Amino acid sequence: MAQGTLAQGPDMTIERSGGQTTVRLSGPWTAPHAQRVEALVGEIEAEADHFPLVFDLSGVERLDTLGAWTLDRTRHELSVKGQADFANASPEQKILLEEAAYRDFQGKPKPRHSRSVDFLVDVGQSVAGAGKDLVGGVGFLGELVAAMVRVIVHPRRFRGTAVVNQLEQIAYRGVPIIVLISFLVGCIVSQQGIFQLVKFGATPFVIDLIGILVLRELGVLLTSIMVAGRSGSAFTAEIGSMKMREEIDALRVMGLDPIEVLIVPRILALLIGLPLLTFIASIAALVGGGLTTWVYGGISPDIFLERLRAAVGMNTFLVGIIKAPFMAVVIGIIATLEGMAVAGSAESLGRHVTSSVVKAIFMVIVLDGLFAMFFAAINY
Structure with missing residues (x-):
C-alpha cells in the first residue's frame, strides 16, 4: 500500500505478503x-499490524544520524509487539545504525521493599x-612502610625540602587557629567546672580537672580534629587534583614512586608536627x-600553678604526647588514600575530600577511646 509522497523527500511503501510485512x-x-521522517514513522507504527516486520533499506539514498536513530527507535518500539529487523542495508548504513542505535534510558523500576x-x-x-576501607588502609600502610624503608636505605x-614545606603548612601555619580554639575550650571547661564545683565548696579541684583533662585527652583530641579538618582535607584535595590531571601517572612514567614523592613527606611532617x-x-x-579560674574562682596564678604541679605528673603529660604520632599516621593514611581514590571529576574530588575529613575525625575519636581504655587497663 503506497503512502503519500514528497518530491525529493523520504518515502516508504508497506507491503504484506506471506504473513510478513515489508516496509x-x-x-x-x-x-x-x-x-516528513516523523510523519512516515508515525504511519508505520499505526499500520504495522502483521509480524515479522522488515525495514528494507535498499532504496534509501542518504541516511544520517537523525534518520538512523528515528528508524531504530521505531524498530525498537515495534519489537515489543513482534519481530522487527532491518534488511538490505549497506555497510555504511549498518555502521550508522549501530552507532546511532536507540537506547531506552529509563531503567527498570526498582522492586519496593519495606x-x-x-x-x-x-x-x-x-x-x-x-x-x-580497613583492608585498603592496611595495604596502604604496608606500601608506606616499604617506601620509608627504601628512603632509609637510600x-x-x-626529600627534605618537601618535608620542611609540609611542616610549615601543617605546624607553623596551623598554630594560630589551634591556639585560639584550645584557649577558648580551656576557658569554657574551667568556667563550667567552677560553676558546678562551687556548689560543693570544691572550687580548687577545677585545677585538677583542667590539668588532667587537657593533658590526657583534650589537647591531643582537639589538635587531631583540627589537623584532620585543615591539613587532611588539603592533602586529599592536592593529591586528588594531581590524580585528575594525571600528574601521578606522569610521575610513574618518569620512574618515580608517587608514595615516596607525595605521601612520605606528608606523613613525616604530620609525625613531627602533630606532637608539637x-x-x-x-x-x-x-x-x-x-x-578563667582567676576571674571566676578567685584563684591566683601562683596557686593555680602550684596545685597544677601537684595534680599532674609526667605520665599525664606523656599520655597525650604518645597518642599524637598514632593519630598523625591515621590522619595521613586516610587523607592520602582518599586523594589517590579520586576519579576524573570535580564531583569525585568533593566527595572524597568530605569522606576524608569525616573518616579521619571518626577514627581519631575511636583511637582516642581505645587509648583511654588501654591506659586505664595498665593504670598509667
Missing part, C-alpha cells in the same frame, strides 16, 4: 526532512564498605583555664 524505504532520510529491609541493606553495605631519595601542636594546644588550654 520499503526510499529517498533521503536526513535531518532536513525531519518533519523500610526495615532497606535499613538492613544499608547497614550491611556500610559494614562491607568499612571492611574494604638516603638520597629523602599538641604540646602548644595543651599549654594554650591551661592558660585559658588558669585565666
Whole structure:
C-alpha cells in the first residue's frame, strides 16, 4: 500500500505478503526532512499490524544520524509487539545504525521493599564498605612502610625540602587557629567546672580537672580534629587534583614512586608536627583555664600553678604526647588514600575530600577511646 509522497523527500511503501510485512524505504532520510521522517514513522507504527516486520533499506539514498536513530527507535518500539529487523542495508548504513542505535534510558523500576529491609541493606553495605576501607588502609600502610624503608636505605631519595614545606603548612601555619580554639575550650571547661564545683565548696579541684583533662585527652583530641579538618582535607584535595590531571601517572612514567614523592613527606611532617601542636594546644588550654579560674574562682596564678604541679605528673603529660604520632599516621593514611581514590571529576574530588575529613575525625575519636581504655587497663 503506497503512502503519500514528497518530491525529493523520504518515502516508504508497506507491503504484506506471506504473513510478513515489508516496509520499503526510499529517498533521503536526513535531518532536513525531519518533519516528513516523523510523519512516515508515525504511519508505520499505526499500520504495522502483521509480524515479522522488515525495514528494507535498499532504496534509501542518504541516511544520517537523525534518520538512523528515528528508524531504530521505531524498530525498537515495534519489537515489543513482534519481530522487527532491518534488511538490505549497506555497510555504511549498518555502521550508522549501530552507532546511532536507540537506547531506552529509563531503567527498570526498582522492586519496593519495606523500610526495615532497606535499613538492613544499608547497614550491611556500610559494614562491607568499612571492611574494604580497613583492608585498603592496611595495604596502604604496608606500601608506606616499604617506601620509608627504601628512603632509609637510600638516603638520597629523602626529600627534605618537601618535608620542611609540609611542616610549615601543617605546624607553623596551623598554630594560630589551634591556639585560639584550645584557649577558648580551656576557658569554657574551667568556667563550667567552677560553676558546678562551687556548689560543693570544691572550687580548687577545677585545677585538677583542667590539668588532667587537657593533658590526657583534650589537647591531643582537639589538635587531631583540627589537623584532620585543615591539613587532611588539603592533602586529599592536592593529591586528588594531581590524580585528575594525571600528574601521578606522569610521575610513574618518569620512574618515580608517587608514595615516596607525595605521601612520605606528608606523613613525616604530620609525625613531627602533630606532637608539637599538641604540646602548644595543651599549654594554650591551661592558660585559658588558669585565666578563667582567676576571674571566676578567685584563684591566683601562683596557686593555680602550684596545685597544677601537684595534680599532674609526667605520665599525664606523656599520655597525650604518645597518642599524637598514632593519630598523625591515621590522619595521613586516610587523607592520602582518599586523594589517590579520586576519579576524573570535580564531583569525585568533593566527595572524597568530605569522606576524608569525616573518616579521619571518626577514627581519631575511636583511637582516642581505645587509648583511654588501654591506659586505664595498665593504670598509667
